[in-house]
Amino acid sequence: MLENISSVKVSGGWHKQYTHSSQSTHCTMRFAVFLPPGASEANKVPVLYWLSGLTCTDENFMQKAGAFKKAAELGIAIVAPDTSPRGENAPNEDSYDFAQGAGFYVNATQAPYNTHFNMYDYVVSELPALIEQHFPITSTKAISGHSMGGHGALMVALKNPTAFVSASAFSPIVNPIECPWGVKAFTGYLGNDKALWKQYDSCELMKNAEQAHYLPMLVSQGDADGFLQEQLKPENLVAIANKKGYPLTLEMQAGYDHSYFFISSFIDQHLLFHHQFLTA
Numbered sequence: 001m002l003e004n005i006s007s008v009k010v011s012g013g014w015h016k017q018y019t020h021s022s023q024s025t026h027c028t029m030r031f032a033v034f035l036p037p038g039a040s041e042a043n044k045v046p047v048l049y050w051l052s053g054l055t056c057t058d059e060n061f062m063q064k065a066g067a068f069k070k071a072a073e074l075g076i077a078i079v080a081p082d083t084s085p086r087g088e089n090a091p092n093e094d095s096y097d098f099a100q101g102a103g104f105y106v107n108a109t110q111a112p113y114n115t116h117f118n119m120y121d122y123v124v125s126e127l128p129a130l131i132e133q134h135f136p137i138t139s140t141k142a143i144s145g146h147s148m149g150g151h152g153a154l155m156v157a158l159k160n161p162t163a164f165v166s167a168s169a170f171s172p173i174v175n176p177i178e179c180p181w182g183v184k185a186f187t188g189y190l191g192n193d194k195a196l197w198k199q200y201d202s203c204e205l206m207k208n209a210e211q212a213h214y215l216p217m218l219v220s221q222g223d224a225d226g227f228l229q230e231q232l233k234p235e236n237l238v239a240i241a242n243k244k245g246y247p248l249t250l251e252m253q254a255g256y257d258h259s260y261f262f263i264s265s266f267i268d269q270h271l272l273f274h275h276q277f278l279t280a
């Protein structure tokens with residue numbers, strides 16, 4: 001059961017927020033959807049899923065990325081889920097990079113997180129089913145995200161290459177098993193078994209990707225991003241892509257940092273990138 005909590009007209013389309021009771025995360029989840037002008041049951045549109053980063057909700061991308069005009073022009077819907085389970089029953093920590101606001105798009109195996117922190121199931125299965133049931137949106141999907149959400153977008157696409165037509169990311173954590181944010185999150189959610197960690201690591205997943213299931217992939221990265229060397233490491237993914245002939249393009253952008261100022265500067269390019277595959 002969806003509850004509509006806001007509806008605002010923008011760029012000729014509609015930005016709407018909903019809450020619902022989630023079977024994956026066992027709590028009330030909120031998500032946002034942008035419907036471009038003309039989307040209707042008689043004219044269903046394809047969709048870009050956006051996964052946000054640490055500390056975000058469904059609102060950061062929608063309010064700061066400046067995506068509506070181009071998405072309206074291209075006829076693409078956008079769906080932005082929250083980044084974790086929420087509420088007093090979901091465990092939390094006094095920390096910006098773990099627990100609420102930092103679900104890392106995995107299914108936790110470790111107590112007390114394993115009841116609620118099942119964001120992988122939520123974004124891969126539960127949310128798309130809900131979206132296709134309730135909105136004039138087709139099953140043709142692309143996926144993108146930022147930082148922790150960039151890890152989520154690339155990882156989800158690499159694990160489900162037939163479910164998406166294309167994947168992109170801004171400033172993604174490409175190798176979480178080799179950086180402090182990822183090691184902290186994966187230890188907390190998945191325990192000490194590093195074989196389990198590898199199932200959610202884009203570098204490890206790309207190493208095992210089959211050529212028949214390669215997806216077009218675009219990564220944008222600012223070279224003035226303070227997290228670049230310690231946390232993000234895009235060169236690790238590029239090395240694997242080059243070795244395998246995986247169709248990944250990394251665009252380094254001079255002077256840009258880790259913020260939504262960077263995302264808003266290049267979101268049109270990412271929407272155009274996905275549009276060519278969403279409408280092929």
Ligand SMILES: N[C@@H](CCC(=O)N[C@@H](CSC=O)C(=O)NCC(=O)O)C(=O)O
Nearest residue numbers: 053054055056060096146147148149260
């Ligand atoms: N608050 C933290 C840094 C938090 C931060 O930079 N969050 C980014 C995503 S980082 C990786 O996932 C973000 O998107 N923030 C929300 C926004 O609207 O900018 C610190 O103090 O270092």
